[in-house]
Amino acid sequence: MDKVKATLFGTFQISFQNKILEENEMHSSKLVALFSYMMIYHDRVVSVTEMMDILWNNEEITNPRNALKNLTYRLRKVLQSTFGVSDFFLTQRGSYSWNPDYEIELDIEQFETMEKELKEKEQVNQEDITRMCGILSLYKGKLLPSISSSHWVISLITYFHSLYLRNAKQLALLCGEAEDYDNMSEICKNALLIDPLDDETQYLFIKALLLQGHVDLAKKQYQTASRMMYESLGIRQSEYLQKIYMEIMKKQEDTEENLDTIKDDLLDDPMKxxxxxxxxxxxxxxxxxxxxxxxxxxxxxxxxxxxxxxxxxxxxxxxxxxxxxxxxxxxxxxxxxxxxxxxxxxxxxxxxxxxxxxxxxxxxxxxxxxxxxxxxxxxxxxxxxxxxxxxxxx
The missing domain is CATH 3.30.70.270 (Reverse transcriptase/Diguanylate cyclase domain)
Structure with missing residues (x-):
């Protein structure tokens, strides 16, 4: 049987047997929350009480049990209309669970397995880099953005954001050791689009630029990063930025034997x-x-x-x-x-x-x-x- 494939990073999209269910077809954030929760926790039974708390935490609702039954009925109708089946999840007495007849593939689970693999690898080949860059690219933004303010989603957003940065930095380091500086640079650049204030990622990106021979670009990026840290966080130069600054300075120390040439450079644009x-x-x-x-x-x-x-x-x-x-x-x-x-x-x-x-x-x-x-x-x-x-x- 075909897999149920779910994309939850940066969006909500379900595919099954070449058919796709988009978030806007759900017409309800509660339906998105209900189905997402059952997919994320597909490996265990979810009680009705737990599901009611997930959906209506601190909300005043007259009869949450009946509201949950109605929501479940509406979800099955959407699934039947889109995929021709409605039994992706099972309803037991007082609980819900994922139907084991349907294998499920979640982008967030693929992402989690990457960290374990990165920890175990001391070095990578080009095939490893290509494959893991593909996994890293699954992170297209924060988890379930349409319901990101839900109490149960907030902790997961923080967890996966941190996991993404850890994976990106570890893969960038391995790329550096493999002398694949292009991928090292690209990984860091993409990570900085997600979190531009992570100073270790800034360090690795500038390091990659130096290793590619782009000293001027490295210096500009260093200045941008330093200014951003000051203006956004109100902190002075971090340890990582101090370290990379010294590396930039070392790269600029070109050998020149002609003293007159050096003097001309020193006198160029004197300070006033x-x-x-x-x-x-x-x-x-x-x-x-x-x-x-x-x-x-x-x-x-x-x-x-x-x-x-x-x-x-x-x-x-x-x-x-x-x-x-x-x-x-x-x-x-x-x-x-x-x-x-x-x-x-x-x-x-x-x-x-x-x-x-x-x-x-x-x-x-x-x-x-x-x-x-x-x-x-x-x-x-x-x-x-x-x-x-x-x-x-x-």
């Missing part, structure tokens, strides 16, 4: 204002300057600005508004500081700065000037700057 960089670069500059100041005895100051919402601002000052204010603060800082000062975004609401040629007397003047210029740019003053500063190495 403060230097803005990622936090990983800022940290390296800080360590270098700390050693220089110890050796030569001159003072430099590190300043941290934290943008905080004022108490009276209310809850409407959301992340989008914070991002706008951070952009405004960035403009003020970059237009006010001198050539040679260093600026980096430390977190979603913080900038850190290295100021040269300062002393204990004028550092407060510089900080006050920056704050005054920022406040002059704001009409409603929903945010304020909190600051700390100290001599580097102190």
């Amino acid at each position: 204002k403060a230097f803005q960089c990622e936090y990983g670069v800022f940290r390296e500059i800080y360590h270098l300057d700390m050693r220089r100041s110890e050796r030569h005895g001159y003072a430099e100051y590190v300043v941290l600005f934290t943008l905080t919402q004022k108490k009276f601002a209310g809850s409407d000052s959301n992340l989008s508004l914070l991002n706008k204010e951070m952009k405004k603060l960035e403009t003020v800082v970059m237009s006010s500081l001198r050539n040679g000062d260093v600026v980096s975004k430390y977190s979603g609401n913080q900038y850190i700065m290295l100021l040269y040629g300062c002393n204990a007397e004028n550092i407060q003047i510089i900080v006050d000037r920056l704050i005054s210029r920022y406040e002059a740019q704001s009409k409603f003053h929903l945010f304020e700057i909190e600051y700390t500063y100290d001599e580097i190495g102190a």
Whole structure:
């Protein structure tokens, strides 16, 4: 007998004997939930009480048992109309179960078997990669999107989302070991469409670009990922992004024997204002300057600005508004500081700065000037700057 094949990732679609039942033909989210639950848990008996809880959890309904009977009758009519059979599931006294006469193939079960296989494989050949890429592509979005707010679906959505990322990253690693960098890159790119804020996936994607020789693309992707992490999560550079940044820098160290050529490159587009960089670069500059100041005895100051919402601002000052204010603060800082000062975004609401040629007397003047210029740019003053500063190495 032909298999009943169910696609539940990103949609709801059932096929049997070359006939297809689409979600819009069900005309009811309750019918989708009823049939989906029986398919997902086809390996066990589902009690009437359990099914009523699944369908009407915390809903006020006069007679849920009769409502379930009516729903079951309607589902059988839909199945009979589409496939010519209605006995995919059996009704016993007080319970439901899948009819063992019908073999069922679920995309979610194929997906689950992939993780076990990936854990067991130390290396893969091209045939393995092609087959597992096909399985990975079964994940077309979150499970059962039309009923994704149902309490029993939410936990499954989280589970399969995490499983997808684990499988994608493990397969990408195996592709890298097999020197199949094209598939490694493609797997990561698709995974980032699902979850662009997973920093390990970002790391693997940038790594794949480097291994393909696309250094400029890798650098652009790194900058995109860093900015996204700041703006969406309010976090500073993650360990994975710090690691890949150092790998990008190593790739850019091309051998050049002609000193004049190197000098020309160094003098190209000289800075005329403060230097803005990622936090990983800022940290390296800080360590270098700390050693220089110890050796030569001159003072430099590190300043941290934290943008905080004022108490009276209310809850409407959301992340989008914070991002706008951070952009405004960035403009003020970059237009006010001198050539040679260093600026980096430390977190979603913080900038850190290295100021040269300062002393204990004028550092407060510089900080006050920056704050005054920022406040002059704001009409409603929903945010304020909190600051700390100290001599580097102190």
